[in-house]
Each structure stands twice: as C-alpha cells, then as structure tokens.
Amino acid sequence: MYKQLSNHTFSNVLGSPDWESIKASIYEKTARDVERAINKTERNLEDFKALISPAAAPFLEDMARQSHLLTQKRFGKTIQMYIPMYLSNECQNICTYCGFSLDVPIKRKTLSDQEILEEVKVIKSYGYDHILLVTGEANKTVGVEYFLNAIKLIKPYFSHIAIEVQPLDQEEYEQLIAAGVNTVLVYQETYHDANYKKHHPKGKKSNFTYRLETHDRLGLAGIHKMGLGVLIGLEDWRTDSFMCASHLAYLEKKYWQSKYSISFPRLRPCSGGVELKSVMSDRELVQLICAYRLWNGEVELSLSTRESERFRDNVIKLGITSMSADSKTDPGGYANPNVNLEQFEIDDKRSTAHILEVIRNQGYEPVFKDWDGVLQ
Amino acid sequence: MKDLVIADKTFKSRLFTGTGKFSSSQLMEEALLASGSELVTVALKRVDVKNQSDDILTHLNHNQFNLLPNTSGVRTAKEAVFAAELARQALETNWLKLEIHPDPKYLLPDPIETLKATEELAKKGFIVLPYIHADPVLCKRLEDAGTAAVMPLGSPIGSNKGLKTSDFIEIIIEQSNVPVIVDAGIGAPSHAAMAMEMGADAVLVNTAIAVSQDPVAMGVAFKKAVEAGRMAYEAKLGATANEAVASSPLTSFLDV
Secondary structure, three states: OOOOOOOOOHHHHHOOOOHHHHHHHHHOOOHHHHHHHHHOOOOOHHHHHHHHOHHHHHHHHHHHHHHHHHHHHHHOOEEEEEEEEEOEOOOOOEOOOOOOOOOOOOOOOEOOHHHHHHHHHHHHHHOOOEEEEEOOOOOOOOOHHHHHHHHHHHHHHOOEEEEEOOOOOHHHHHHHHHHOOOEEEOOOEOOOHHHHHHHOOEOHHHOHHHHHOHHHHHHHHOOOEEEEEEOEOOOOHHHHHHHHHHHHHHHHHHOOOOEEEEEOOEOOOOHHHOOOOOOOOHHHHHHHHHHHHHHOOOOEEEEOOOOOHHHHHHHOOOOOOEEEOOOOOOOOOOOOOOHHHOOOOOOOOOOHHHHHHHHHHOOOEEEOOOOOOOOO | OOOEEEOOEEEOOOEEEEOOOOOOHHHHHHHHHHHOOOEEEEEHHHOOOOOOOOHHHHHOOOOOOEEEEEOOOOOOHHHHHHHHHHHHHHHOOOEEEEOOOOOOOOOOOOHHHHHHHHHHHHHOOOEEEEEEOOOHHHHHHHHHHOOOOEEEEOOOOOOOOOOOOHHHHHHHHHHOOOOEEEEOOOOOHHHHHHHHHHOOOEEEEOHHHHOOOOHHHHHHHHHHHHHHHHHHHHOOOOOOOOOOOOOOOOOHHHHO
C-alpha cells in the first residue's frame, strides 16, 4: 500500500557524527535547560538531551511525576505482559559481553518441533498471549526457513508474535511478516562505530552499517512494530541513548505506519568479564525512562526480568508500558530447564502469578491480549 | 429529552463509552454502569473471542449495555472488513465502530480507507459508525455510502484537548442526515456539554473516565454533563451578541 522506496537510510542520515561533540553538548546542559524542557508541553531532541544530562539529576521527582501522568494518559492504567521463548543458543558471532558468544564454551541447542510445542504448552499455562522468540545468529541452522517453521507451529497459540533474532534482509522480513510476525526487536548495542567493532570482532554482526540499517529494512517491509535500544554499559549511556532517540525520531517520521518500542538492557559489571565503559545506576535508569516519556508520549517502554524485583515493582508507575515475567533464557527452559544453556541469569525470578499481583496492587491492569492473529 | 435513534436501536443515554485504559475490569464495569451509558465500544484485539469467560466481556454482561465492537489496530479497508466479519460472528452484533488509523502515533483516521470500508460493510449489512476527521465533505460521502452515523473527532484520541475542531463539527451537524457523535479528545464533562449544546447527537468518552482518580464519579459527572448539554440544546439557547440591544430601535419610526 503506502510502501515508501528510497535509498536514504538512517546510516546515510547519520553520516559520521562527531561523537565527542555530541557527548559534550549533553554534558554542557544546565539546570536552566532542564527547567525549560520540563515546563514545555512538546519537547524536541535538544530537550531530550537536557533531560538525560547530569544537570537533570535534581529534577528527577518532577520528571517522574510528569512521566507517570503522560503514560497513563496514553496507555491507561495498564501493563502489557509478554514472555520470551529462546529457540536456540547457537551463534556464529563473537560479542564480548554475551553468554551465547561463539567463543563461550557452552552446550549449543536448537529446539525441535516437539520441543517448541512443549515450551508453548508451559507458557500457555501461565496465561501469556504475546510471545517473543529469541535466538543467537546461526544463519545456516537457524535462518528464515527455521523461523517460518517455528512461527507456523506457534501462531495458533498466540495473538501477537515478536522476534529478537539476527538482522535480516527486507525480503526475508516480508516473508516473516506474511507468516505472522508482528514485531521485530533489534538493538544497535552501541551507536559508537569504533567501539561497536571492538565488541563485535567476528561474525556477520561485526558489520555496523548493516545492523544500523535494519530498521529501515523493517520499515520498508511494512512491519507493524519495531523495537530499538542500546546495550547500556558499552559506551557512555547518555550519548548512546541520545543517538537511539535520534534514530527513533527519524524512523517515526519516515515509517509513520509502524509502532515503536524502546528497551533498556543494562549490562551488569560482572557479565562475561567485559570491562564496562559506563555503569548506570538505578537512579539514572529511572531518569532515562522518564526522559523518553517526556520527549515521546507514544513510544512503548519495555522492562525485562534482567532488572531486580524492587526496581521493577517501583517503575511500573513511572512510564513502563510492557513487562515480562517468569522468563527463561535457555532454549527449552520452560519444559526442560538447563541453566548451562542460558544467555544470562535473570534477576527477577518471581512467578507470573506473583508479578500480576504486584501490578494489580499498584492499581494497574495486566493485559495479556492486545492484538489479534487476524491483524497484521 | 428526546430519545436517540440509530438504525434499529433507541437510546435514552447519549453518552457512549470506551472500555480501555481502566485499572481493572471490575472498575470499568462500575464506572460504565454509573455513567448510564447504553453503547460501549470494545476493541476486538483486546477480547479473546475463543474464551467463553473473557474478562472484559464478562464484566459487560448487563442489559444496560449494547456492545459496539471496534476495529482498532487495522490499517486498511481490507483488514477492517475482515475484522468486522470476525466481530459480527464472535460478538453476535452487526454494529461496528469502524476505526482505521494507519498512523499509530496520533491514531488519526485514514479517510480514503474508511470510505472504502464503509461502502463495503454497509452492503454486507453492518450498522457502521466510522471514526473520522471532522471533515464535512467526507461525512456527506459516508452518508452516500450508507453509514449509520458519523463520528468526527474533537481532537486526537486520548489527548483530552476538547473540541479543537468545533467550527467543522458545527458544519457537520448542520448538514448531516445521520446522527453525529463526537468521538475522541473529550477530556472533561464541560467539553461533552459543549458538544451537546452545539447539537451533537451523542459523545463517546473513554480516557477521561478511565484515567481519572475516581472513574465511577467521573462517569456520573459525564452523564450529567451530557444530559445538561442536550437539555440546553432542546430548550434552544439564547443567541449571543457582542453588543447590547438598543432600547430605542433605529427602525421604530416605521411602526407609526
């Protein structure tokens, strides 16, 4: 229908940004800039910079109050529920921070049809209707053919299917959308080109530009919803988050028929032994969540079980719109758990029933179904 | 107050309501009962039609409520028709709130796809209530296509900004041969009263009730505002003028 064809992608628009001067422009924001941003009703990317800057720290309570109201206005008193399902931990990439990295000596496993259905059975018993399929990147064994088969198996049981897998070509996305994929999540990890290469030395993932143009390919393929994010810790989180927000602003204008969501995966100081360039505190993560909401009233903000119980319980009211619970990060983890296969150890291990109670106690309705298999 | 008739149904209440954004289905039920609303819209994507005990539908099981399924989430006429058929089958009503908003950010309706879908759905026997821009020409085109009513927006959905489009809604009300229901953007009872005073046949409210601190009390507040606005409209408001009326009329010499 409205497919827009163009050679321009975010990579072209971005060019070679002067990272240090962008970073400096964030760190130079003053309390006055923050006040001005807070008092506006429509905020631009410069305001976003002010809201994520160190100068905004004393204004956190003001930001949180506004974020709470803006989120309720748009999303109501609801939290959308989803659950990840790991299909495979095979991976041909080396990523310095990841438990599935090619050089990590773990047992590799890819689920068979039978195993997929066993997982589905357990997940359905928890009540989920929105599912997120996750893999590493092993194009030969876990490529488009594998996904098409998995989606065909899974589709009868879920109203909404999201995937978090290796970046694909436009035609491949078109195939997956036709088969029933509604949402695709691809995180840039870091928008810092040189640092990206350092953390992704080997495999198809080492191509920074191919990854950066993924959302353009998704937009052209006509995806319903796409997710963005940076892996917080690889670079200065403020600069990386600003780049991510710029990316989102570009996409919203160009692929205006797609919905967007942002995630905030935080690397733990210990994970994989990789040295983190910046460690983000809880207070700073709240600042980032609120900054996104104040700048963009419509974007979905998602929080996984990577975060602690206490943190998750308290940010329900602050701008988050979707949450997972009861998650396993090893393929087969619901029906046949095996911690030796997992990508990372989750923090919040409470049951779905427990999380639902927490959400309801905060005055929110957990929503399991907000899409339908008949919709694209 | 006069009853409102749309297609085969007669309504005492001119307050239509939405079912999203409430903190629980229980609270939704209480607030909508208190509002007196007789037509409640439900997003097809939010209900589990395969499940006999769907949480939302269970709480709407009252004689007071007529269900108005909506097609929220569809982006084209083709998808809308498909969703409508499903809703008719699952919820056993041929009433349909047609929503086609391909823009997920502001949820603004696509006039071209909406007109196409209305034509097709009316032919298939649906009672179509399309959500549209406050576009008077589109309203006339929808009448020709067989729409049962028109639902122009006051301002973007969920914005609580009120009747930003009031000049165009006035034209629509003046010209329309089908009921005019102001949908979207009504953020306060005063907005609803204003729409009713202008002569709108009904209003549809969701966010303002669901997200308030006390949805039950807010439901009652909207009920009263809609009634007051309608009564004022039927009682004929006095005309407003910028100048005082002269006590010695300039043309009185002609009466002698």
